[in-house]
Amino acid sequence: MRALCWMGTSKVEVHTVPDPAILNPHDAVIKITRTAICGSDLHLFDGFIPTMEEGDILGHEFMGIVEEVGKDVSNLQRGDRVVVPFTIACGKCEFCQKKIWSACDNTNPNAHLMEAAYGYSGSGLFGYSHMMGGYAGGQAQYVRVPFANVGPLKLETDLPDEKILFLSDIFPTGYMAAENAQIQENDTVAVWGCGPVGQFAIASAFMLGAARVIAIDRLSERLEMARSIGAITVDYSEEDVSVLTALKDLTGGIGPDSCIDAVGLEAHSNQLQGIYDRIKTAVMLETDRPSVLRQAIQGVRKGGTVSIPGVYGGLLDKVPFGAAFGKGITMKMGQTNMHNYMKPLLERVEKGQIDPSYIISHRITLDQAPEMYKVWRDKEQSVTKIVIDPWAN
Amino acid sequence: MSEPLREKPNAQPLPTLAEGGVTVEGRYLPPPEDKDGKIWARTSVLIKADRLALYEMWRDIERAPLWQEQIAEVIVTAHGRSHWVMGSGDKTIEWDSEILADEPGRRIAWRSVGGESDNAGEVIFEDAPGGRGTIVTVLQEFRMGKLANLWETLVGRKPKQAVIENLRHFKALAETGEIPRTQGQPHGPRGVTAGMKESMYGEKIATPPGLTRTAITGGKR
Numbered sequence: 354m355r356a357l358c359w360m361g362t363s364k365v366e367v368h369t370v371p372d373p374a375i376l377n378p379h380d381a382v383i384k385i386t387r388t389a390i391c392g393s394d395l396h397l398f399d400g401f402i403p404t405m406e407e408g409d410i411l412g413h414e415f416m417g418i419v420e421e422v423g424k425d426v427s428n429l430q431r432g433d434r435v436v437v438p439f440t441i442a443c444g445k446c447e448f449c450q451k452k453i454w455s456a457c458d459n460t461n462p463n464a465h466l467m468e469a470a471y472g473y474s475g476s477g478l479f480g481y482s483h484m485m486g487g488y489a490g491g492q493a494q495y496v497r498v499p500f501a502n503v504g505p506l507k508l509e510t511d512l513p514d515e516k517i518l519f520l521s522d523i524f525p526t527g528y529m530a531a532e533n534a535q536i537q538e539n540d541t542v543a544v545w546g547c548g549p550v551g552q553f554a555i556a557s558a559f560m561l562g563a564a565r566v567i568a569i570d571r572l573s574e575r576l577e578m579a580r581s582i583g584a585i586t587v588d589y590s591e592e593d594v595s596v597l598t599a600l601k602d603l604t605g606g607i608g609p610d611s612c613i614d615a616v617g618l619e620a621h622s623n624q625l626q627g628i629y630d631r632i633k634t635a636v637m638l639e640t641d642r643p644s645v646l647r648q649a650i651q652g653v654r655k656g657g658t659v660s661i662p663g664v665y666g667g668l669l670d671k672v673p674f675g676a677a678f679g680k681g682i683t684m685k686m687g688q689t690n691m692h693n694y695m696k697p698l699l700e701r702v703e704k705g706q707i708d709p710s711y712i713i714s715h716r717i718t719l720d721q722a723p724e725m726y727k728v729w730r731d732k733e734q735s736v737t738k739i740v741i742d743p744w745a746n
Numbered sequence: 747m748s749e750p751l752r753e754k755p756n757a758q759p760l761p762t763l764a765e766g767g768v769t770v771e772g773r774y775l776p777p778p779e780d781k782d783g784k785i786w787a788r789t790s791v792l793i794k795a796d797r798l799a800l801y802e803m804w805r806d807i808e809r810a811p812l813w814q815e816q817i818a819e820v821i822v823t824a825h826g827r828s829h830w831v832m833g834s835g836d837k838t839i840e841w842d843s844e845i846l847a848d849e850p851g852r853r854i855a856w857r858s859v860g861g862e863s864d865n866a867g868e869v870i871f872e873d874a875p876g877g878r879g880t881i882v883t884v885l886q887e888f889r890m891g892k893l894a895n896l897w898e899t900l901v902g903r904k905p906k907q908a909v910i911e912n913l914r915h916f917k918a919l920a921e922t923g924e925i926p927r928t929q930g931q932p933h934g935p936r937g938v939t940a941g942m943k944e945s946m947y948g949e950k951i952a953t954p955p956g957l958t959r960t961a962i963t964g965g966k967r
Contacts, residue, residue: 358934368934376931377924377956406943408934425923445921447792447879459918462926463947465907477926483947489931497931500922 355743356410356493357722362400363730365411365723373489373497378425381501383437387514388415388491390722390729390739391522392548393617393664397482398726401618401640402666404466404483412492413439413479414521416514419505426501435505436699437498438691439522441477441488444503455688460500461486470667475688492722494743506695515710515740516702519549524709525694527553527615530662531561533685534611539564541604543652544584545645546615547575549712549738550662554613555584556707567603569596571621574735578712590623600652608654616645617663626671633670640667650677650684661686715739718746758875767870768883783889787909790883791917797871797880798851800920804869805854813915813925813954815908832863839863864889884913903948915954925956 356370373382391414396402416436419429429435442449446458457476461467464474466484477499480490489497498505508517527550534542542558544551547570555566559582568579571590579586587599600608621627622644633639649659650673659682677684701707714737717725725739768775768790777788793800803809807828811817818838819831826845831838841861847868848854857866867886874881886909903911915925929952936944944950 354932356932356934360934360937366934370932370934373932374930376927376929379922379924404943404947406933406940407937408940410933443918443922445794447794450794459922460926462928462953463949464914465911466947483943483949486926487928487947487949489928489933493932499926 354494355719356489357412357719358407359397359405359409359411360407363398363727365398365726367719367723368408370410370493373495375421375423376497377499378423379500379502380423381419381426381429381498381505382421383415383417383435383491383496383498383505384420385415385417385491385494385496385743387417387518388412388493388741388743389518389521390414390492390726390741392550393481394726395730396617396619396664396666398730399619402482402484404463404485404487406483406487409480409482409487410489410491410493411480412490412496413481414518414523415479415491415496416518416521417496419501420495422501428502429505429507434508436508436517436520436695437479437491437496437505438525438695439479439481440475440504440688440691441479441486441499442503442692443500449503452690452693454690454692463487478688492719492741492743494719504692506699508699510699510703512702513710515713516708517699518740519553519709519712520695520698520702522689522691523549524553524698525691526550526662526689527555528557528560528694528698529689530554530613530615530660531557531563533658533660533662534558534613535658535660535683535685536561536563536611538562540610541565541567542611542613543567543569543600543609543649544579544613544615545569545649546617546663547572547579547586548615551575551613551615552578552582552712552737553709554615554662555579556582558611558613559583560701560706565603567600567609569599572732574714574737578737581711596648597652604654608652608657610654611658611660612649612653614645614649614659614661614663617661618642618665618667620645620663630670639670641665641669643669643672647671647673650674650682653680653682655680656682658683658685660684662689712738713740717741719743720746756876767872777885778887784887785905786885786887787906788883788885789910789913790881791913792874792879792881793917793920794879795920797873800880800882801851801854801871803920804916805848805850811954812956813919814912815903815915815951815954817954827859830861830863841865882913882916884909903951907948911948915956919956923956925953927953929953 419433440455441460442454442457443459448456460477461474467474477486542563566584568584569587576586618641620642630642778786810820821829839862841858841863846855855868865888870883872881918925
C-alpha cells in the first residue's frame with residue numbers, strides 16, 4: 354500500500370510499504386476511504402514530540418471500510434463502514450471502566466517510555482510517536498486497528514465521509530474542551546485558536562448553553578469562520594489590540610467564565626514573552642511555548658475554568674500559577690476520551706444540528722500530502738482543514 | 747481503649763503480608779536495596795480480575811512463555827520443580843526452579859536450583875481496597891551473572907525493567923486476552939537512527955505471543 358511516512362523533522366514522504374495484517378485477536382484491518390491532517394501532526398512535523406522514528410506512518414484521523422477482523426472481534430465484519438477514534442482503548446482496565454479511555458492501561462506497548470516522562474502511561478495513539486505506542490497511523494490506504502471490539506463506531510447512516518470523518522478526533526476534542534470548560538447556561542466563553550479544534554470548541558460551547566463566545570486568532574479566514582457560527586472575534590495581531598483588555602471590555606470587566614486554549618505548545622505571540630519562549634525552546638531550556646496558556650489563566654474570571662485541549666508535551670516556563678491560585682480557578686485538560694463522544698455527536702450530525710465539513714478548505718491526494726504539510730505549517734492558501742482521499746490519483 | 751478516629755466508613759483492614767509485600771504493620775516498606783551482587787525488582791499492578799483466577803494463570807508455569815519475555819520453554823519436571831529455557835536462537839541459558847511456597851489465591855514463591863541463572867522471586871495476590879480488583883505484587887532478586895548479562899547485552903532490557911514488563915504483559919493478558927504489540931506492522935524505510943532508537947526503546951525485544959483464549963473475568967465490578 355501507499356503511506357505517508359515521517360522521515361525526520363520537516364520531512365514527510367509517500368512510500369510503498371507492506372499492507373497491515375492482523376497481529377492480535379482484537380485487531381481489524383480497515384481500508385481507509387478518507388483521512389485528514391491534524392494540527393497536532395504539525396508538532397511531529399516540526400520535531401516537537403520526541404521518540405519519532407524514520408519510516409513511521411503518520412495520521413490519526415481516518416475512517417473506512419472493514420477489510421478483515423481478528424478472531425475475537427464479534428461486533429464488526431468485513432464491509433462495515435466505520436470511523437475510528439485516535440486513542441486506542443482496551444475497554445477492560447480500571448481507567449476504561451471509569452470511562453477515562455485516553456488513560457487506558459493496556460494499549461501502549463512502550464508504556465515504560467511514557468512512565469519515565471510522565472510517571473504513568475496513557476493509552477496508545479495512532480501515528481503519534483513511540484512514546485505513545487509506536488502504532489502505524491492512517492495517512493495510508495490501510496491501517497491496523499487494535500481493540501476494534503472497543504473503538505471503531507459502526508455507521509448505519511449514508512451521510513458522506515466528510516460529515517463523519519472528524520468524529521475520529523477534532524469534533525470530540527472540541528466538544529470535550531467545551532465540556533471541560535464547565536459551561537453553565539448563558540456563560541461567556543473565550544477560545545484561543547480558531548483552527549479545527551477551536552471551531553468545534555466554539556460550536557460545542559454554544560451547544561452546551563454559552564450565551565457568548567469570544568474567538569481569538571490572527572488568521573482572517575479562521576476568524577471569519579468563527580464569526581460564521583456566531584462568535585465575536587478578536588484579532589490579536591492587530592495593532593493596539595490587547596487580548597486581556599478585549600476580554601475585560603467584552604465582559605463588563607469580570608472576564609470570561611471559561612477560557613479554552615485550543616492552541617497548545619507551539620503558540621505564536623507578538624509579545625516579549627513570545628520571543629522569550631522562542632529563545633528558550635531553541636536552546637532546549639524549555640520544551641513548549643505556553644503563551645496562550647499564560648493568557649488564558651490571566652484572562653479567566655475569578656473562580657472560572659481553564660480548559661486545555663491544545664497539546665503540551667514537556668516543561669513550561671513562567672506559568673502564572675499565583676494568578677491561578679489567587680483567583681481560585683479550575684483547570685481541566687488531557688487527551689480526548691473519544692469513546693464517550695463519538696456516538697452522541699454522530700447523532701447531532703445525523704439530526705442536522707451541525708455539519709462538521711464546514712471547516713474543510715483542501716481536498717487532496719496522498720501524493721500531494723508532503724507539500725500540503727508545509728502549506729498547513731505555514732498557514733498558506735487560507736488553509737483551514739486538509740482531507741486526503743488515499744486512493745485518488 | 748478509645749480510638750482517635752471512628753468515622754472512616756470505607757477504610758479497609760491493613761494488609762498483613764510481609765515478605766514480598768509493601769507494608770508491615772501500617773508502615774510502607776521500600777523495595778530492598780541492591781547490594782552484595784544481588785539486585786532486586788519490585789513492582790505491582792492493579793488487575794480487574796479475580797484473585798484466584800490470576801493465581802491460577804500465574805501458577806500454570808508451562809504457559810509462562812506466552813507472557814514472559816524471552817522465555818522459550820518451561821517444562822514441569824516433578825511436583826513443584828520445573829526446567830526453564832531462556833533466550834532465542836542459539837543464545838540460550840537454562841536453569842531449574844523449585845516452588846517454595848504455594849498458597850492458592852494468595853502467594854507463590856520460587857527459587858532457581860542449579861543451572862545458569864541464580865534467581866528467586868515471589869508473587870502476591872491481594873484484594874484491592876473497595877473490591878476494585880486484585881493488586882498483584884512481584885518481588886524478584888537476581889545475582890548478577892550470566893542471566894543479567896544475557897538480559898542486558900543480548901536482550902537489551904535491564905533485569906529490573908524485564909520484571910516490570912512481564913507483569914505488565916500478565917495484566918494486559920488477564921484483562922483483555924492479548925498483549926499490545928506493534929512488531930509486524932508496516933513502516934517506511936528505517937534509517938540508521940531509527941534502528942538505534944528501536945534498541946533504546948526496547949522495541950527489538952520480541953513481545954510475548956499472549957494467549958489465544960479470552961480474558962479472565964469475574965472481578966467484583
